[in-house]
Amino acid sequence: xxxxxxxxxALADSTRKEAYFNRRSFLRGLGxxxxxxxxxxxxxxLLSPSTTAFAGTKLTTIKSNYRVDEKISSENDVTHYxxxxxxxxxxxxxAKNAQNFRTSPWVVSVEGEVxxxxxxxxxxxxxxxxxxxxxxxxxxxxxxxxxVPWIGYSLSTVLKLVxxxxxxxxxxxxxxxxxxxxxxxxxxxxAYPYVEGLRLDEAMHPLALLCVGMYGETLPNQDGAPxxxxxxxxxxxxxxxxxxxxxxxxxxPPTSWNRQAPNEYGFYSNVNPNVDHPRWSQATERxxxxxYMHKTLMFNxxxxxxxxxxSGMDLKKFH
Amino acid sequence: MLLAVRKFLASKWAKVxxxxxxxxxxxxxxxxxxxxxxxxxxxxFLQHQTGDWTLRFLIFTLCITPFxxxxxxxxxxxxxxxxxxxxxxxxxxxxxxxxxxxxxxxxAGMLKDVAxxxxxxxxxxxxxxxxxxxxxxxxxxxxxxGGKRWQALHRSIYICAILGVIHYYWLVKSDIRKPLFxxxxxxxxxxxxxxxxxxxxxxxxxxxxxxxxxx
Numbered sequence: 001x002x003x004x005x006x007x008x009x010a011l012a013d014s015t016r017k018e019a020y021f022n023r024r025s026f027l028r029g030l031g032x033x034x035x036x037x038x039x040x041x042x043x044x045x046l047l048s049p050s051t052t053a054f055a056g057t058k059l060t061t062i063k064s065n066y067r068v069d070e071k072i073s074s075e076n077d078v079t080h081y082x083x084x085x086x087x088x089x090x091x092x093x094x095a096k097n098a099q100n101f102r103t104s105p106w107v108v109s110v111e112g113e114v115x116x117x118x119x120x121x122x123x124x125x126x127x128x129x130x131x132x133x134x135x136x137x138x139x140x141x142x143x144x145x146x147x148v149p150w151i152g153y154s155l156s157t158v159l160k161l162v163x164x165x166x167x168x169x170x171x172x173x174x175x176x177x178x179x180x181x182x183x184x185x186x187x188x189x190x191a192y193p194y195v196e197g198l199r200l201d202e203a204m205h206p207l208a209l210l211c212v213g214m215y216g217e218t219l220p221n222q223d224g225a226p227x228x229x230x231x232x233x234x235x236x237x238x239x240x241x242x243x244x245x246x247x248x249x250x251x252x253p254p255t256s257w258n259r260q261a262p263n264e265y266g267f268y269s270n271v272n273p274n275v276d277h278p279r280w281s282q283a284t285e286r287x288x289x290x291x292y293m294h295k296t297l298m299f300n301x302x303x304x305x306x307x308x309x310x311s312g313m314d315l316k317k318f319h
Numbered sequence: 320m321l322l323a324v325r326k327f328l329a330s331k332w333a334k335v336x337x338x339x340x341x342x343x344x345x346x347x348x349x350x351x352x353x354x355x356x357x358x359x360x361x362x363x364f365l366q367h368q369t370g371d372w373t374l375r376f377l378i379f380t381l382c383i384t385p386f387x388x389x390x391x392x393x394x395x396x397x398x399x400x401x402x403x404x405x406x407x408x409x410x411x412x413x414x415x416x417x418x419x420x421x422x423x424x425x426x427a428g429m430l431k432d433v434a435x436x437x438x439x440x441x442x443x444x445x446x447x448x449x450x451x452x453x454x455x456x457x458x459x460x461x462x463x464x465g466g467k468r469w470q471a472l473h474r475s476i477y478i479c480a481i482l483g484v485i486h487y488y489w490l491v492k493s494d495i496r497k498p499l500f501x502x503x504x505x506x507x508x509x510x511x512x513x514x515x516x517x518x519x520x521x522x523x524x525x526x527x528x529x530x531x532x533x534x
Binding site: 074076077078080081085089091092142144187188189190257260261279280281286288289291292293 | 358359360361362363420421423432435436437438439489490492493494495496
């Protein structure tokens with residue numbers, strides 16, 4: 001309970017830098033009358049729980065046992081080199097184009113084959129369970145990789161709350177999409193909104209993280225604010241960003257990259273050094289910040305935890 | 320005005336100018352390198368930049384002949400060799416960024432990769448095809464080979480450009496705008512040549528059509 005309170009307070013308390021600057025120019029423009037309104041607004045946000053979870057807000061976390069003992073990637077690298085195709089296909093694009101992405105208010109609908117479908121506000125998501133800091137390896141299908149201190153808790157927390165019905169076998173995820181805020185998206189060759197999916201047992205695995213932050217703060221816009229998935233044993237594109245819908249269902253859901261190139265990107269997309277991408281080898285990868293390649297690990301190094309999910313499966317066929 | 324342009328194009332300063340201009344992409348990369356401004360993945364950034372510049376210089380080289388004929392500026396032929404050699408220079412850098420950081424300078428491993436991945440195969444083939452052209456780019460080699468044979472050999476730049484575009488097209492995941500743009504330029508430049516070739520009256524016909532001077 002203490003932790004929940006602390007994280008709510010941390011949120012309500014802080015003022016996003018950008019918002020602060022906006023307020024200043026606002027004050028200058030409107031004078032006293034404007035100032036009174038703004039001050040009022042600030043007070044009300046302190047009194048009632050905040051409905052805003054701006055990027056760059058400090059989060060209070062507890063330690064987790066899920067931490068790899070490897071050098072954490074530079075925050076600047078991680079936040080300025082990534083894929084978020086809604087904001088452009090170049091890896092520098094998201095940091096540039098997601099600056100004004102509006103992530104508040106935000107609602108995540110959890111629905112489908114469940115006993116109690118529910119819509120969660122961001123405040124609810126931030127306080128459903130203690131926020132853990134987990135240090136995961138993250139491996140992109142393009143052969144670059146990072147080590148990131150993510151913040152969140154197991155997706156299973158949410159799934160258990162809505163109580164999946166016996167028919168639920170898969171979990172489908174959907175990203176937010178607004179062509180007005182994401183004008184670059186339509187040139188990237190993918191169909192939007194971006195969709196992803198997991199088998200229910202994969203989604204219930206404790207490693208599957210519902211992620212709200214990184215490097216001690218709420219998620220930057222370009223990294224999938226305000227809430228995303230992180231599935232460390234799968235290629236990066238499975239870790240869908242800016243989630244608005246989680247749907248439990250009986251059939252395997254379509255996934256964006258699989259739709260775009262079925263022979264190159266399978267539904268499972270487990271990191272597997274023995275199954276090459278048709279156009280390049282997956283045996284090696286390059287850590288951001290390094291020059292030479294090093295070996296890619298089976299299930300990205302999470303074999304002990306997840307290999308049993310796939311026992312008896314032909315991982316070449318179900319790639 | 321036109322006369323001044325042509326005079327400049329024919330001067331030795333024009334060559335110096337084009338040479339320095341062609342070095343600018345490299346100098347910019349070196350400058351960004353010193354500033355630590357090569358993105359979070361410098362290797363990939365350099366691979367993409369040197370690849371881009373190779374394609375651009377191949378396209379510049381292919382522009383020379385149409386330019387010369389359409390604008391009636393025979394002088395620009397003087398830059399063709401230099402531009403072609405710059406394409407080769409940038410492809411060498413491109414190749415080194417692959418052989419070094421990607422393959423750890425392991426030639427056997429690299430050849431295996433070349434054989435296995437079509438996108439690497441076509442890129443490597445284009446690189447290998449450029450080598451004889453770079454070697455025989457001197458006046459001495461034109462003489463040794465004879466104009467006809469030399470020209471036939473150097474027509475392989477058409478194949479290099481096509482392979483280069485395919486190499487790029489097969490690399491990208493889904494945003495195909497840039498490879499398509501390069502493909503379009505190469506396509507236009509090659510179609511222009513085809514049209515010029517078909518439209519050209521055959522050499523003997525030209526000989527026959529020389530009007531006989533009335534005596």
